[in-house]
Amino acid sequence: MREPITIIGGGLAGLSLGIALRKRSLPVVIHEASTYPRHRVCGEFISGVSDETLRALGISEALADAECLTTAKWHDAATCLGTLKVTARGISRWRLDLRLRDQFLEAGGILKTHSRTTQSGDVVWAAGRPKQPSKWVGLKCHFSNLPLGSDLEMHTGGNGYLGLARIEGGRVNVCGLFAAQSLAQIRDKGAGRLVQMLRHGGLHTLADRLEAADPDEESFCGVAGFGFGRQKSVGFALGDAACMIPPFTGNGMTMAFEAAECAIAPLEDFAAGRTTFAEASEQARRAQTQRFQRRVAMAGMIHPLLTSRWGMFLATGLARQRLVPYAWLLRLVR
Numbered sequence: 001m002r003e004p005i006t007i008i009g010g011g012l013a014g015l016s017l018g019i020a021l022r023k024r025s026l027p028v029v030i031h032e033a034s035t036y037p038r039h040r041v042c043g044e045f046i047s048g049v050s051d052e053t054l055r056a057l058g059i060s061e062a063l064a065d066a067e068c069l070t071t072a073k074w075h076d077a078a079t080c081l082g083t084l085k086v087t088a089r090g091i092s093r094w095r096l097d098l099r100l101r102d103q104f105l106e107a108g109g110i111l112k113t114h115s116r117t118t119q120s121g122d123v124v125w126a127a128g129r130p131k132q133p134s135k136w137v138g139l140k141c142h143f144s145n146l147p148l149g150s151d152l153e154m155h156t157g158g159n160g161y162l163g164l165a166r167i168e169g170g171r172v173n174v175c176g177l178f179a180a181q182s183l184a185q186i187r188d189k190g191a192g193r194l195v196q197m198l199r200h201g202g203l204h205t206l207a208d209r210l211e212a213a214d215p216d217e218e219s220f221c222g223v224a225g226f227g228f229g230r231q232k233s234v235g236f237a238l239g240d241a242a243c244m245i246p247p248f249t250g251n252g253m254t255m256a257f258e259a260a261e262c263a264i265a266p267l268e269d270f271a272a273g274r275t276t277f278a279e280a281s282e283q284a285r286r287a288q289t290q291r292f293q294r295r296v297a298m299a300g301m302i303h304p305l306l307t308s309r310w311g312m313f314l315a316t317g318l319a320r321q322r323l324v325p326y327a328w329l330l331r332l333v334r
Contacts (some may be wrong), residue, residue, distance in 0.1 A: 002026070002027055002104075002271060003027070003173050004026075004027035004028055004029045004110065004149035005021060005026060005027065005028050005029070005124065005267055005271065006028075006029050006030075006031070006122070006123040006124065006126050007028065007029070007030045007031070007123070007124045008030075008031050008123055008124065008126060008127045008128030009030075009031070009032065009033075009095075009115060009125065009128060009129075009241070009253075010031070010036075010101065010113070011033030011040075011097070011127035011128060011239065011240075011256065012096070012097070012100070012239065012253060012256035012257060012260075013126040013238040013239030013240075013241075013256040013257070013259050013260045014030055014094055014126035014238070014239075014254070014260075015030065015097070015101060015103075015104050015123070016057045016100060016125075016260040016307075017057075017102035017126065017238065017240050017263055017264070017267075018030050018107075018109050018125065019057060019058050019059055019100065019103050019104050019107055019109070019161075019170045019262070020056065020057045020058055020260060020264050021264070021267060021268075022107035022108055022109050022267060023058045023102065023107060024264070026198065026267070026268070026271050027074065027110075028104075028109045028110065028111040029109070029111075029112065030104065030109060030110070030111050030112070030138050031112050031114050031116075031117045032111065032114075032115060032261045033072070033114070033115065033116045033127070033296050035113040035114060036098050036113070036115070037094045037097060037098040038093070038094065038097065039092075039093065039094055039140070039219045039220075039221050040093040040097070040139040040140075040221065041139065041175065041221050041222060042043050042093050042173075042175060042252070042253065043141045043163050043165060043173065043175045043247055043252065043253070044065070044090060044091060044092050044093060044165060044167050044253075045069065045088055045089075045090055045152060045163065045165040045174070045248055045250045046066070046087075046088055046089040046090075046091070046171075046253045046254055047069075047086055047087065047088035047089075047250040047251060047252075047254060048087075048250075048251055048254045049253075049254040049257050049258065050109060050171060051110040053257055054074060054257070056261050056264065057257060057260055057261060057264075058103075059100065059103065059149070059257075062096060062099040062100055062103060063089055063091065064092060065168075066089035066091040066168075066243065066254045067085075067089065067090035067151075067166045067167060067168060068089065068090075069088040069089065069090050069151035069152055069165065069166060070085060070086060070087065070088075070150045070151055071083070071084075071085065071150040071152070072084050072085075072086045072150055072151065072152040072153070072154065073088065073145070073149055073150040073152075073153055073154070074124065074154045074155075074156070075154065075156070075206075076155070076157075077151065077154050077157060077158075077201075077202045077203050077204070079206070080149075080328065081316060082179075083150070086151070086152060086250075087149075088152070088165075088172070088250065089127070090151070090166045090167045090168075091167055091168060091259070092142070092167045092168060092171075092173065092219075092268070093126045093188055093331065094219070095168060097187045098172075098304045101221055105287075106224040108313075109195050113287055114293055121252050122236075122277040123235070123236065124237075124238060124263065124267070125235055125236060125238070125241050126237070126238040126239050126241055126260075127236075127241055128239070128240045128241060129225075129226040129227075129231060129240040129241065129244050130231050130232055131225045131226075132225060132226065132232070133225070133229050134180065134224060134226050135179060135180050135181070135222070136160075136177055136178070136179065136226065137178055137179075137180040137182075137183060137222060137223070137224045138174070138175065138176070138177055138178075138182055138222060138223045138224070138226075138247070139176055139178065139193065139194045139197060139220075139222045139229075140173065140174065140175040140176075140194075140219070140220070140222070141190070141191045141194050141215050141219055141221075142167070142171045142172065142173055142174070142215070142216040142218040142219040143174055143191075143213040143214060143215050143216070144170060144172075144213065144214040144216065145170065145173045145182040145208060145212075145213050145214045146164070146171075146172045146174075146209065146210065146213035146214075147209075148164060148166065148172060150164065151166050152164070152165045152166075152250070153165075154248065155198075155201050155203055155206055156306055156316070157198065157201025158200075158201040158202045158309070158327055159178050159179045159182045159197065159200055159201035160176055160177045160178035160179055160182075160197075160201060160307060161177060161248055161306050161307070162174060162175060162176025162177070162178075162198075162252070163175055163176070163247075163248075171216070172213075174194065174210065175245050175247070176194065176197065176198075177246075177307075178197050178201070179307075180224060182200050182201070183196055183197075185200060186200065187212065187279075188231055190217045190220045191210070191215035191217060191220055192217070193220075193222075194210070195207045195210050196218070198210070218242060224273040226240075226260070227244070228244050228245065228246050228299075228300065229243065229244065229296060229300055230296070230301065231243060231244060231323075236263075236277070236280065236281035236284060236285075237283060237285075238256075238259040238260060238262075238263055238284070239255070239259045239260070240252070241254070242259065242285070242288055243255070243259075243288065243292055243296055244250040244298050245292075245295065245296050246299045246300070246302075246303040248299075248302070248303065249295070249299050250308055251295065251299075255292060258288075258291055258292075259288050259292075262284050262287035262288050263284045263287075265281035265283070265285055266279075266283040266284045266287075267280055269283075269285075281306075302331065
């Protein structure tokens, strides 16, 4: 009997890869440090993933009833800077991760939760971004009774940016990236902390909107200690463990699925004895590099324009003159 393929991390990349491998009759064990369902700091906005990728992974049904998002607007503190058409899905990680977990178990996979394994060797590492010093913090909360001007709203402020996206149940996911130093001046907890971060960045109108809505305090969560671009990972790494794209792109969840797809064929070859695990790891690394290199590079160039004073001054000035080609920029980071 073949030894199971071991995956460390039961997030989007780990679960979707596990499902894909089980559909190909390969034994799989996933170790997950947390449990399900759970809230995650995530834009919950899936843009750019193809139907072919979802079919290859065998997870199309899990996204079948996701919210269909087609319109987007960019704002600063003063005005709407631009509009564009998008093709995206909105679904909470609470719902999606739980569905993928159930599908993996139904397919015969073995899932070990609350498992902080230090197992090394022939393992697939999909446990998210490596911890590292960072000047950023991510905050997220769900709100009800929060009217939107488009399916997705992006807002840039003096201390970061955030997105508002429709998800299931008439709720809105509000998720932002902020300068960590802003937190030192804020004493509020939960959704109030997110609102005060907006005020600290000059987004008072948006803060007023959130205060008039109904937050789901149980959904509030935060994350720190991360960097963008290629991660300092070793071995067979997937998803954020290998490469993390800035969140303004709305492409992080898609890249998790696409990274899992990149690993299917190499792991099939390894399981069949056609390659070594190290060779399979290298094949998956090259496939991810080829697939993500351009979008990650372009996102790394644009990100400073959204997170520095000089960049914001330049970007908003050009946008107000209708000189920012939002649709073209969107294609560059997909």
